[in-house]
Amino acid sequence: MWKFIVRRIIIMFPQLVLLSMIVFILAQLMPGDVTSSLAMDPNVSPEQQEQIREDLGLNEPWHTQYLNWVGSVVQGDFGHSFTHSVPVSDLIWHRMVNSIWLGVAALIFVYMLALPLGLISGRWNDTIADRLITGYTYIGFAAPLFIFALVMLFIFGFQLGWFPTGGSVDPGLTGWDFFTSKVYHLLLPALSLALIGTVTTVQYLRSEVIETKQKEFISTARAKGVPEPKVYTNHIFRNSLLPIAAVFGYEVTTLIGGSIFVEQIFSYPGMGQLFLESIQVRDFPVVTAIVMLFGVAAILGALLSDIIMSIVDPRIRIK
Amino acid sequence: MEQSQQAETMADPQDMDAGKSPPGWRILLTEVLRDKVALFSLLLVVSIMMIVYLVPLFLSQEEIVRVDLFAIHEPPSSEFWLGTDYGGRDVFGQLIIGTRNSLTVGIGVTAVSGMIGIILGVVAGYFGNTVDNIIMRIVDFFFVLPTLLIVIVFIVIVPQYTVWSFIFIMSMFLWMGIARIIRSKALRERELDYIKASRTLGSSHLKIIFTQLMPNLSSIIIVTMTLNLAANIGIESGLSFLGFGFPEETPSLGTLISYATNPTTLEERWWIWVPASILILVLMLSINNVGQALRRAADAKQRRG
Numbered sequence: 001m002w003k004f005i006v007r008r009i010i011i012m013f014p015q016l017v018l019l020s021m022i023v024f025i026l027a028q029l030m031p032g033d034v035t036s037s038l039a040m041d042p043n044v045s046p047e048q049q050e051q052i053r054e055d056l057g058l059n060e061p062w063h064t065q066y067l068n069w070v071g072s073v074v075q076g077d078f079g080h081s082f083t084h085s086v087p088v089s090d091l092i093w094h095r096m097v098n099s100i101w102l103g104v105a106a107l108i109f110v111y112m113l114a115l116p117l118g119l120i121s122g123r124w125n126d127t128i129a130d131r132l133i134t135g136y137t138y139i140g141f142a143a144p145l146f147i148f149a150l151v152m153l154f155i156f157g158f159q160l161g162w163f164p165t166g167g168s169v170d171p172g173l174t175g176w177d178f179f180t181s182k183v184y185h186l187l188l189p190a191l192s193l194a195l196i197g198t199v200t201t202v203q204y205l206r207s208e209v210i211e212t213k214q215k216e217f218i219s220t221a222r223a224k225g226v227p228e229p230k231v232y233t234n235h236i237f238r239n240s241l242l243p244i245a246a247v248f249g250y251e252v253t254t255l256i257g258g259s260i261f262v263e264q265i266f267s268y269p270g271m272g273q274l275f276l277e278s279i280q281v282r283d284f285p286v287v288t289a290i291v292m293l294f295g296v297a298a299i300l301g302a303l304l305s306d307i308i309m310s311i312v313d314p315r316i317r318i319k
Numbered sequence: 320m321e322q323s324q325q326a327e328t329m330a331d332p333q334d335m336d337a338g339k340s341p342p343g344w345r346i347l348l349t350e351v352l353r354d355k356v357a358l359f360s361l362l363l364v365v366s367i368m369m370i371v372y373l374v375p376l377f378l379s380q381e382e383i384v385r386v387d388l389f390a391i392h393e394p395p396s397s398e399f400w401l402g403t404d405y406g407g408r409d410v411f412g413q414l415i416i417g418t419r420n421s422l423t424v425g426i427g428v429t430a431v432s433g434m435i436g437i438i439l440g441v442v443a444g445y446f447g448n449t450v451d452n453i454i455m456r457i458v459d460f461f462f463v464l465p466t467l468l469i470v471i472v473f474i475v476i477v478p479q480y481t482v483w484s485f486i487f488i489m490s491m492f493l494w495m496g497i498a499r500i501i502r503s504k505a506l507r508e509r510e511l512d513y514i515k516a517s518r519t520l521g522s523s524h525l526k527i528i529f530t531q532l533m534p535n536l537s538s539i540i541i542v543t544m545t546l547n548l549a550a551n552i553g554i555e556s557g558l559s560f561l562g563f564g565f566p567e568e569t570p571s572l573g574t575l576i577s578y579a580t581n582p583t584t585l586e587e588r589w590w591i592w593v594p595a596s597i598l599i600l601v602l603m604l605s606i607n608n609v610g611q612a613l614r615r616a617a618d619a620k621q622r623r624g
Contacts, residue, residue, distance in 0.1 A: 144553040158582070250462075265580065291472060298463045298464070301463075
């Protein structure tokens, strides 16, 4: 068990290195650096500019620059924002907390929806309930998230007025009120993400349950006289958890991509929205930091998915 | 249960041996024509394509994107069938040209990313072992990249941004799915006797790949490409929606929907964003329907009698 986890974590390092290289190359391709704003300033002479470049290590060869950059990123230092004149990490911190709230809420909804829907449509396949669920996954698979989120905002935010149409929390609240307001603001964006994000897991779970229930060990269990509900909860359910664990990493990457649309549509102040704001004003240090953080989040998601898999399915550990 | 029994009779080897089996694409075609929903979807997609590619020949794009300050936010009327947007531009005309642009990019991305995916998938699956290992590690890595963000960054920093660079950038990050599917199928094919026999007779790798392996992969390629087309149209309109799609002043479905991020437009000017949304949904659902029907046809196990 531990051997597998350690081995899997070791595989993660080359991935992180590759990711950091890609992000570094992207950052190098982005036009302008800290000194380009100084070039406009008449009080800064070209010599002083050159001095600043030298001090910041911008004249070093690329590999030294890369190592310097990695060194500071590991310490949480992403440089200074061009437009906000504050360290990027200060700017991101607050947004990151909001995004994590949204991501966790969406993940909870994904599985709250996927488990019952997948199990119902798998257990009673080709019934009306299954047809309805399959129809839903069919449409959810084809519908783009941004259109769905807009329609949700239109219906529940504006027409019915059940949910707030923007922001992450009402101002001036503390304690319990702060928490409930936060959850209230989260519900609609997280549900929109989850309703579309869950369909892959529902489909996998359904086909897995249908396949498992025809296996011989299930007939054996029935022959032994295991009551029908128990056949499902104890025998089929555990085996069907596998595909869920397998698509967990995919689910995380989808949610990360989706959060950009959802945060934009619901004016939710998270990292996705900060990314769009920053790239529109060409604030590249912030952009670089967010790409890096999202990449790390996705890699960690994949790692978590593999670890969960190895717990659920011991066969994987041996391979 | 009944379905699986049917599937078994379908896959009965005696049945298969009786006479020469028809070519793969014909099986796919008959299957789609037999499936009423898929047939309807196919006809719908074909007619939408004909409309959006033929009508613009009689419409001028300059005319449609010209700003008319006297006709801002007009509701639908006989002059403007679907009203006008914030610049007084005809929404109906933008819808037609936008659909054409979205389709063109969707087809372009599907073709380019498909090419990359097929080549890498076939090479990985056919040669196996080390080659397979290397290619699949690259695929795994690309899968965990935050592709949407990287695509947006590329779109912003590329100098002289055109539709072609748009297609190319998107394709660079969308080939992994098809590579993975083709690879696993090719990996299974390569263990079969016909490939080994051909190798023993001295055929070159290239000859085997092109004349023997590829024809056997053709149906899965068609299926994956069709499903990818639907997905790519969605991704293109999503990027345009965020403002990182087509170069400015080029109408696109996503751009029309992006006007709805303005609450007044969302609430009161349905004619700007609802038709475009419905059109994207209809296109994606129909193409998906065709793709799923093709998949059922390609996979004898799932064939509906």
